[in-house]
Structures are given as structure tokens and as C-alpha cells.
Amino acid sequence: METLTEQILRDTIRIRPDKSHKGTYGRVCLVGGNAQFGGAIMMATEAAVYSGAGLNTTLTDPVNFVSLHSRLPEAMVADFHDTEQLEQLVKAATTVVVGPGLGTDADSLTALETVFKTVTPAQILIIDGSAITLVADKSLTLPKARLVFTPHEMEWQRLSGIPISNQHNDENEKVRAELNGIVVLKSHHTRIYTAKGTYLNPTGTPAQATGGMGDTLAGMVGGFTAQFTDLENAVLAAVYTHSAIADELAESQYVVLPTQIMHQLPRFMHEHQALK
Numbered sequence: 001m002e003t004l005t006e007q008i009l010r011d012t013i014r015i016r017p018d019k020s021h022k023g024t025y026g027r028v029c030l031v032g033g034n035a036q037f038g039g040a041i042m043m044a045t046e047a048a049v050y051s052g053a054g055l056n057t058t059l060t061d062p063v064n065f066v067s068l069h070s071r072l073p074e075a076m077v078a079d080f081h082d083t084e085q086l087e088q089l090v091k092a093a094t095t096v097v098v099g100p101g102l103g104t105d106a107d108s109l110t111a112l113e114t115v116f117k118t119v120t121p122a123q124i125l126i127i128d129g130s131a132i133t134l135v136a137d138k139s140l141t142l143p144k145a146r147l148v149f150t151p152h153e154m155e156w157q158r159l160s161g162i163p164i165s166n167q168h169n170d171e172n173e174k175v176r177a178e179l180n181g182i183v184v185l186k187s188h189h190t191r192i193y194t195a196k197g198t199y200l201n202p203t204g205t206p207a208q209a210t211g212g213m214g215d216t217l218a219g220m221v222g223g224f225t226a227q228f229t230d231l232e233n234a235v236l237a238a239v240y241t242h243s244a245i246a247d248e249l250a251e252s253q254y255v256v257l258p259t260q261i262m263h264q265l266p267r268f269m270h271e272h273q274a275l276k
């Protein structure tokens with residue numbers, strides 16, 4: 001297992017060429033946020049926007065439209081119950097993030113199944129939170145796409161069948177290979193399983209142990225993968241950055257809020273950008 005270093009930032013975060021526009025930096029489509037968990041998709045969306053994704057559209061329950069827009073006018077919104085619109089927006093995306101605050105009721109399942117039916121092999125699909133729980137509970141067939149799973153240990157237990165106490169590298173890698181994607185197994189020592197290798201994230205702090213922290217990471221993975229070309233590096237850099245910013249803030253804070261992390265992204269990415 002390789003331990004990540006700051007090098008992953010220089011390998012991934014690019015100095016932007018002058019000759020570029022919003023279309024250059026990818027389209028993220030985020031699906032989630034039922035009436036109970038609107039905050040989750042708002043945090044994921046805000047994290048994608050602050051990561052620098054060029055265009056961001058959020059499909060959520062309409063009860064979340066006003067609150068999302070009032071804090072984040074940069075994002076576009078649509079109703080996740082509208083299957084036709086969901087299909088259109090998924091088709092247009094570079095990266096789709098599904099699951100933060102999606103919930104597990106019949107409407108949530110319909111939205112997830114529509115995403116799975118619509119996404120194509122060239123597209124990146126980040127499967128987080130409730131979407132992981134639904135895949136496990138309903139034994140859903142995964143689509144052919146560039147898949148990235150972001151489970152915490154309990155979600156990984158549901159999806160992989162491996163109890164938390166037995167989540168060792170060999171067992172985890174075996175299930176990752178079956179899933180045919182990248183797995184970000186989140187914990188106090190997050191490990192990332194890819195076809196090329198297994199990585200340990202050395203950054204992170206218990207000050208991060210608060211609701212919405214993973215929703216924020218899912219949005220960042222969305223933003224990074226939509227704009228940086230190497231999928232594996234983009235995922236690794238997002239995981240490293242999320243917790244490295246938390247470490248900085250935890251030097252003077254008892255708890256670090258997800259919204260504080262995302263607001264540091266433009267500054268942190270500026271400090272770590274590099275030429276190819």
C-alpha cells in the first residue's frame with residue numbers, strides 16, 4: 001500500500017490555460033437531497049462548484065431549490081422526480097454524482113435506476129451515501145461507466161458483505177475488482193482501492209467527524225474528476241485535499257465544518273497548482 005504525499009496535488013491540479021472557458025472544466029450533474037437530507041446535496045454541489053467544475057446542475061427534491069439557490073446561485077437546479085429531465089442532464093454530464101441525501105424510498109430508487117440506465121461507458125459516475133445503500137439492499141445491476149464508490153465503513157459492509165472488523169486490503173481489493181471501479185473506503189484512515197494499486201491517505205483529523213463531511217468529499221470528487229483528465233489521480237487528489245484542508249483548520253479549531261473546508265478550496269488549489 002502506497003501512502004499519498006503532496007506530490008499527488010502537483011500531479012493533478014493544473015494551472016489553467018488562458019484560452020479556456022467554462023466548457024473546458026467539465027459538467028457535473030449531482031443527484032440527491034430528498035425532503036429530509038437537502039443539506040447533503042447542497043454541500044456536495046457547493047463542493048463541486050468550489051473545486052472549479054465549469055458547470056454544475058443539481059437534481060433534487062423541489063423543496064430544496066430556494067435554499068440551494070439562496071446560498072449558491074452558481075448552480076442550476078432541476079426536479080429529480082422528472083425522469084425525462086434527469087435523463088437529459090445525465091447525458092450532458094462529464095461526471096455524475098449520485099447519492100448524497102438521496103434517501104432510500106421509492107422515488108430515490110427510481111432516480112437512481114434512471115441514472116444507471118442513462119449513463120454511458122465514457123462517463124464518470126460517483127456513487128455515494130444512499131445510492132450505495134440502495135445498490136446493496138436492492139441488489140441493483142451496476143451500469144457500464146467509469147465507476148467511483150465512496151462508502152464509509154458501514155456502507156462498504158452493506159455493499160461488499162465484508163464486516164467492518166474484516167475490511168482488510170486483500171478482501172477489499174477482491175470486491176473492488178468485481179465492482180470494476182475505484183473504491184474510496186472512508187474512515188479515520190481512508191484507503192483508496194484502484195486497478196493500479198491501493199493508497200493510504202495520510203491526511204485527516206477527528207475534527208472532521210461531523211455530518212456532511214462525506215457529502216462534501218463526494219462533490220469534490222465530482223469537481224476534480226470533471227476537470228482533471230486522469231481519473232485515478234483526480235480521485236486521489238480530491239481525497240488528499242479534503243483532509244489536508246481539515247488538518248490546516250484543525251490547528252486552531254476543535255471541529256471543522258464541511259462548509260469551511262469547501263470555502264478553502266480555491267485558495268488551497270491555487271497554492272498547489274502546477275504545469276503539466
Ligand SMILES: NC(=O)C1=CN([C@@H]2O[C@H](COP(=O)(O)OP(=O)(O)OC[C@H]3O[C@@H](n4cnc5c(N)ncnc54)[C@H](O)[C@@H]3O)[C@@H](O)[C@H]2O)[C@@H](O)CC1
Nearest residue numbers: 037038039040100101102103129130152153154187211212
Ligand atoms: N445534512 C444532511 O442532509 C446530511 C445527510 N446525510 C445523508 O444521510 C444519508 C444516510 O447516511 P448516513 O451515513 O448518515 O447513514 P448510514 O446509516 O448509511 O450510516 C451511518 C451509520 O454507520 C456507522 N458507521 C460505522 N463506521 C462508520 C464510519 N467509518 N463512518 C461513518 N459512519 C460509520 C455510524 O455509526 C452510523 O450508525 C446519506 O444519503 C447521507 O448523504 C448525512 O451525510 C448527514 C448529513
Ligand SMILES: Nc1ncnc2c1ncn2[C@@H]1O[C@H](COP(=O)(O)OP(=O)(O)O)[C@@H](O)[C@H]1O
Nearest residue numbers: 152186187188204205206209211212213214215
Ligand atoms: N476521525 C476521523 N479522522 C479523519 N477523517 C475522518 C474522521 N471521521 C470522519 N472522517 C472523514 O469524514 C468523512 C465522513 O464521511 P461520511 O460518513 O460519508 O459523512 P456524511 O455522509 O455525513 O457526509 C470521510 O471523508 C471520513 O474520512
Ligand SMILES: [Mg+2]
Nearest residue numbers: 129152214215
Ligand atoms: Mg456519507
